[in-house]
Amino acid sequence: MAIQLIQGLKKIRKVIRLASGLPDAGRQWVVWWYCGINKNHQAESQPSALVAFRELLSSGHLSDDVYHRRVPLTALGQVRVGTVWKEGLCQAEVILDTKEFAVDFTKGEWKLTSFWLAAENGELPPFPHGIYPLKYQKDQNWLLEFALATGGRLIVPCLEFFTRCYGRSAELRRVLATYPWSECKEKRLYAPLDEPEEPDRWKVKLRKRLVNGDVVLLAHAKYELYTERAVKAIYAQIEAHYESASPKPAFIKVAPWFRGPASIKAKGIWFDDGKSFLALQVVGCSDPSGVPILRGRENSNNAKERTENDEPGSAWAGMPTRVLAKLPEIVDLTDEVEPDPSAISMEIEDPEFEVLGQPRVVVEMKKNRAHSSSGQKVKGTDASQFSSGEPYGRGQGVGYASIHARPVMESEGMLRDMWNAMLFMKRAYPKRVTSVAFFTVNDGYKETPEPTLIPFAPFAEKDDVKPDVRNWPYIRLGSSPDVRGVLVARMTIDGRQIHIMEIQRRPQKRKDSQGNTQEAEESFQGLVFEVTNHVNIDAWADFLLTEVRGVKGVVGKLLRKCPGPAETFRHLPAKTEEMPCEAALKSALTKVGVNL
Template identity: 30%
Template sequence: MHQRIRRIPPRENLCTTDDGDAIKHIRNGTVVVWWYERIKKNIDAESIPYVDVIFRFLDPNDEPAGVTSAQIGVSRLGSFRLGTIWKDGKCIAETDLGDDQIFSVDFTDGTWSFMNLHGNKQTQPFFKNDYPLRTQPTGDVLSTLISFPVPKGNLLIPCVEFLYRCYGSTSDMARILTTYPWDQIVDKLYADTEKDPTTWLVQPSPDIPNDDALFLASVRYDAYAENAAKLIYAQLDNAHGRHLKETSLEVKPWFQGPARLRVRGRWINDHKTFLCYEITGMSQPLDRAYEIRRDKYSKHDPENGSILTDPLKAKLELPKEQDPFAITDLQEPDQGSSRWSKPDPGFRVLEPRCSFTTSFVERSFSKRNVVPVEPNETRVRSTGDPQGYKKGVGKITAVAKRVIGDGGILQSMWEELIRLEKENRSFSSLAWQSDRDGFVQSANFRLLSLPAFTDTDTPEDKNRRWLVYTGNATRRRGMLVARMEIDHRFFYLLELQRKKLRKKKIYEEEKISGLLLEINNASEAELEISRICNKIRFSNGNFQKLKSSFDVPHWIFRHRLSISSTLYHAFEHMGVTLDFGSPE
């Protein structure tokens, strides 16, 4: 049964590079990423194994139609996520799957099972009825899923999805685990393999972020985790030994015991099976704390110290939407070429978080060599490991930062607005403003990017520093702009993206006021919001400094301890009465 796909704009930091080369053969029409199949060796660039990514064409009514496929590097699945919609080589939208779901599952071996899907037969009839997959003239397994029992049914997750999203925070982790034998994997992931079973000491390589240290520690001290990680390449090596060009992967959870998964997808099989398109968060094992150790070169020892090479990057040129980096899977980066780290959408750590400590080892250096590196000497980049020279290919790594907590003020404000819309008959619509598609009504909001400074602007250095937000692909702050229709009046809530600042030993969000406007003409609202987005950059996010320039009813408010109380008082000042329950 075909189901019309509802589109929403891509979320922040999704598909911010030029990935069109991978699907350049799909010239006509609009396609949606539908499925992941087998993995295979990449002859042109051996450190970037391919995944068979299946696409469905969309007809004029956005219903899935024909099928096509592409070989795409396993390290590119941060862009080619199930449900993303592409046209002319660009991601133009995502499938609206509603709210993310959180499932409590058991990762213990034996409590879950693998489900194999074969090319010439589908043993699960609900796939044919609810989510048709392509058939092939072979009895081989084309894809494997993990099936977790959940109340009244099961949760199905493609193994390739679990590998990319849950084994590591960067595009390198899945790539390394599918490329190299175990001894080389250890060399690439660990700076030192010294063990301390008492503290679970782990020393990641310099390129491996602390977000991945728990996985690396588990692999060092937990035989089950080590075997789960070893199994990935072993399956590919076994297939190569049998002269098979490609194989489906079985991927186990890398720890055992109770776990929670945050996923987006849809119910199929008469609401008995939840089919996961994407994992957006996961809990951590809590049975052992661990210690992260890093080298710190601070002592100058001309005779016995190491020689350090520090790349000196030129002034950063921000990536622009109309001029992103082109990514290739056909070549590997040049040795010594510049490296670029790009943010992907964040991945939620479902609390509580596993405890850890961080320590440093003082090292000595004899000499520091400073090598100038121009960040944009090439417009072509690759996710692979550096090989050879003078190809004009740089290195790029996608990073899905592990996010702790509830998403901060912006998420809390949005969730409260959704609740108010449901509980107040006078609250007739809620939408958020996107960069490209105007106002959108969907469960998950996006941020409106603040504009970059132009050559004619005269900002101070503090304004430039305030605007920078390295967690966004644009490297600029965003703003939540929510539009609400209440009693036939239109209100606009503006909330700026906050940075996290360190206060003693904890990080807290910046304290920034919010702004509530009433504008009942859509064209006037568009002009006013654009004006505010321009002006706010020169006041470092202080709406009070713009107060004298507002010509519409407005209220600038500080945030109280309770989100409900904050909104209650803000709307009260605008003459709006809503049922908040019991605001504090």
């Protein structure tokens, strides 16, 4: 009997095409369920995941039959549950409800369950079979169950939790599933630190193939036994399963890798009268709290000075020079062949991963002088397919695919993002950034987490100004207009008092490149300036707020009137930033001679 698809579909497009792993061509297939992990005997460094598909029929219903196919484990971030595929290409996605949940990762506050276990114990199933029917009434795939404040439950499939919450790169998860922990730790994840440890700071140097976002999990795995046990259990379960010669895939248990309160944002289906939720796609998760993490990279060029010897060194020697920055329209991804060592490589992005709440403080390690310079590289050969395994062989025409999710934080608006970035800098550089405060007219500087804006004074009726200038001090017009505010913040860095001024923006709606309407806001440059102790900040702030109104927020017109060094700055993002506006704040500070 066909299954009715209650949810609608939305068109999406992914660049990858699976060279194998999908059911019969010419028909549409919905990814329905992840069904365990298999070893890959063709390309041994690339485990496969068994994925269940249902056919999307012309009637809009789903087939009652389920078809199982193997997909590269590294490709699960692309082959999401709910995505619709045809001829190896993704065409659409099922529209699911999205919700953020407060949970607790502390042991005892969650449990592992399955339909098989519930049946064995005579308990209710993890979720009603009718809301999301699986092929087997006693399905053996493990699920995480969290208690919710509503009295309901959050159910997360373990393979989905592993794919989205165990680091940001598919490479990290491939390594954890393929090699024993001793080899992961000594050869494949951590590069030699080559410098002493420090109290109250965790230092991690990442291997070449990993991405920056992997560092939080790996730092905990290095310094906390609880996380180490969680990550080493992945390979141990797979290996123990195959030593038993079972024909079934390995149904692995995946535990939260840190303890304490956490947030999970997911897409899925409500049940139990809206009290419980089946999470089919994890969209984001919070970071664990803890000491700052110092992140380095193998053969990094992140040094203040170059090596004294200008001759070619050994860093990155033998690596191909060609990395495809612009992806072709279609990328054929395979797990049947390992990549050529000298072939070109490319980066493929999984859906963004939202870092919920306060991000973990991560600081780049910078050497005073580089120990090595770049070695002789080779010209990357062309490739017709791409693979995520270990380099092996020659002349197969297979390049390396680096697949990872970009961590993002939800923006709270440019003004608030800048304030959050200042607080982040204080946590990241406590010895240099000794204070972050905001200025108030009545109470002077205050250091509370929630900032107060200084309201602009509306123009008096007698003021001779144009209508657009007269309206500018208002964030919202109408019968009961709201006055616009400004944040005047002070960062005390190395004893210097650096001020940042940000204007409150009006909300706007803009269309993206595909014509979709999105929420946006006005665009203003920020102002950074330095004042000395003899400057009367009250008088200066009053002058600034009065003058900014007349130029409608174009602060560049006021630079010559500032009492000290002052510059404007733009709010340009960077791929390396840990949170919104981190790059913009660092750029602003460099304009007054402060480098963090």
